[in-house]
Amino acid sequence: MCSAQFVYPPKGFTSTKGAAGVNVRYKRVPHGICEPDPKVKSFAGYSDTGPDQHIFWWFFEAKEDALNKPLTIWLNGGPGASSMNGIFRGNGPCFLEKKAGAQAPTPYENPYSWTTETNMLFIDQPSLTGLSYSRPQAGCINDDGDVGPIGPNSTCPSGSTPGTFSRNPTDLSEMSTPQAATLLYKVLQGFMGAFPQYSKRGIILATESYGGHYGPVFAEYAMKQNEICADGTVQVPISAVLIINGLFNGLLQYPAYYKYAVNNPYRVQMMNQSMAQKMFDQLFGSGGCMDQLRKCNSATGTDEDCFNADDYCYNAQDLAIQSSKRDEYDIRYLKPSPFPNRYFEQYLNLPHVREAIGAHVTFTSASNVVFNAFLKTGDTVKNLSIMEDMKSLVHRGIPIVLLYGDADYICNWVGGEAVADSLGIEGFDTAGYVDIQTPDNVVHGQVKQAGMFSFVRAYQSGHMVPFFKPLLALEVLKRTIHGLDIATGKEQMGKKTVGPARSTFMEGNGTVHNSVVPEGATYNQSSGSPNS
Numbered sequence: 145m146c147s148a149q150f151v152y153p154p155k156g157f158t159s160t161k162g163a164a165g166v167n168v169r170y171k172r173v174p175h176g177i178c179e180p181d182p183k184v185k186s187f188a189g190y191s192d193t194g195p196d197q198h199i200f201w202w203f204f205e206a207k208e209d210a211l212n213k214p215l216t217i218w219l220n221g222g223p224g225a226s227s228m229n230g231i232f233r234g235n236g237p238c239f240l241e242k243k244a245g246a247q248a249p250t251p252y253e254n255p256y257s258w259t260t261e262t263n264m265l266f267i268d269q270p271s272l273t274g275l276s277y278s279r280p281q282a283g284c285i286n287d288d289g290d291v292g293p294i295g296p297n298s299t300c301p302s303g304s305t306p307g308t309f310s311r312n313p314t315d316l317s318e319m320s321t322p323q324a325a326t327l328l329y330k331v332l333q334g335f336m337g338a339f340p341q342y343s344k345r346g347i348i349l350a351t352e353s354y355g356g357h358y359g360p361v362f363a364e365y366a367m368k369q370n371e372i373c374a375d376g377t378v379q380v381p382i383s384a385v386l387i388i389n390g391l392f393n394g395l396l397q398y399p400a401y402y403k404y405a406v407n408n409p410y411r412v413q414m415m416n417q418s419m420a421q422k423m424f425d426q427l428f429g430s431g432g433c434m435d436q437l438r439k440c441n442s443a444t445g446t447d448e449d450c451f452n453a454d455d456y457c458y459n460a461q462d463l464a465i466q467s468s469k470r471d472e473y474d475i476r477y478l479k480p481s482p483f484p485n486r487y488f489e490q491y492l493n494l495p496h497v498r499e500a501i502g503a504h505v506t507f508t509s510a511s512n513v514v515f516n517a518f519l520k521t522g523d524t525v526k527n528l529s530i531m532e533d534m535k536s537l538v539h540r541g542i543p544i545v546l547l548y549g550d551a552d553y554i555c556n557w558v559g560g561e562a563v564a565d566s567l568g569i570e571g572f573d574t575a576g577y578v579d580i581q582t583p584d585n586v587v588h589g590q591v592k593q594a595g596m597f598s599f600v601r602a603y604q605s606g607h608m609v610p611f612f613k614p615l616l617a618l619e620v621l622k623r624t625i626h627g628l629d630i631a632t633g634k635e636q637m638g639k640k641t642v643g644p645a646r647s648t649f650m651e652g653n654g655t656v657h658n659s660v661v662p663e664g665a666t667y668n669q670s671s672g673s674p675n676s
Contacts, residue, residue: 162337221354226274356390450522474606
């Protein structure tokens with residue numbers, strides 16, 4: 145048994161009314177909490193989008209000339225994954241380390257922070273994700289992330305940790321990507337109304353994983369709201385969309401699990417022949433995954449059909465992970481992989497950090513409530529308007545970049561390439577892959593680009609490309625912001641790359657590990673392996 149640790153209501157907020165009547169509460173975050181430079185401003189707070197709907201965000205100014213830089217919105221996926229993942233494990237101003245003998249992690253500067261090029265806004269969405277909340281109350285969370293009521297005398301049962309959480313899971317109002325799009329729009333109305341100076345140079349929507357759903361739908365929704373121009377709203381000037389290892393379309397991406405499992409660039413044998421046949425049969429056999437996905441997305445498909453399809457298909461693709469014991473986010477490592485580290489889960493619950501950012505609830509890196517709600521509606525495998533929205537955005541002249549780390553299994557680059565090929569973007573079918581030039585003169589990946597649309601394969605990278613390939617990710621962002629070609633950054637975006645139709649480079653097993661890398665190991669981005 146353990147005593148409850150309550151999160152007391154935060155103090156020191158400035159309150160203001162943003163656009164569309166959305167109230168915003170925020171506070172200046174002291175330097176050293178993440179951003180190390182005292183001259184660079186950072187704010188954290190809440191957009192109060194409803195009486196019991198308080199969406200957390202954390203903003204960082206660009207390191208130089210912030211008022212003349214665009215705003216990049218970062219969203220992690222899940223659904224229900226906190227965007228604090230992005231700050232501390234990807235493209236934020238700081239990473240975290242645990243020094244020898246230390247009880248708690250401490251921040252250190254990320255030299256490849258995206259704030260070198262842009263203002264950054266990290267948002268915990270949908271409702272109840274991360275530090276977002278409805279009505280706070282004491283509760284207990286177990287190792288699986290499930291929250292239950294507090295026990296007698298404010299205690300929790302063995303195996304559970306006390307904290308402050310949202311009162312009722314039914315407070316979640318978003319159970320699908322389209323519903324989440326309306327919420328994000330409200331959040332942005334609040335933030336942009338309170339801080340109009342930071343989005344005058346355009347907005348890049350950058351997202352990851354389930355962001356294959358979020359990015360296209362959110363961006364197209366914002367563009368349509370701009371056209372409606374309702375009273376009291378401000379324009380959301382989307383200027384580019386960047387999606388990292390995105391999950392877009394089950395019918396296109398589920399076949400790629402089999403293809404990747406039996407033939408990946410690292411020559412990892414994920415299954416024996418009999419298990420591979422079992423996976424093939426479950427994916428492609430009569431009544432299997434593909435048939436169920438087609439039923440889900442038919443005119444008569446129901447939420448239940450889609451829920452069942454998702455469950456069946458997930459179990460089919462998971463055969464490769466269960467068989468190989470590989471990490472689904474980076475097959476170079478056995479589970480559990482320590483990269484990138486998860487110190488942020490402890491750090492954001494330290495009292496001085498909670499106070500600094502105004503957190504009102506216990507931080508959790510992923511919300512089971514949100515995840516299960518999206519599963520229930522079948523959102524994960526519904527085609528929705530995702531493909532049409534991407535084509536519409538390109539037609540509007542908005543650049544879209546799909547960036548894939550090629551060691552990721554769960555949202556692998558083979559499936560991402562199938563999505564890119566199927567869009568029918570003018571010129572993409574006759575474009576070819578070329579090496580991407582970077583300032584260090586190392587080939588970190590390849591790109592196929594036609595006009596405003598690009599597909600990037602990042603070598604030696606797992607799911608979270610900004611962590612594994614920080615220079616490449618930063619260069620891709622920089623070139624997208626400035627309207628330059630992804631391959632060289634020297635020409636205006638719009639041309640077609642000329643090269644082979646397929647990217648055939650094989651890394652081999654030089655960075656593949658056949659024993660578990662211990663927790664606390666550090667990663668060397670140059671070698672693509674743990675530091676010795």
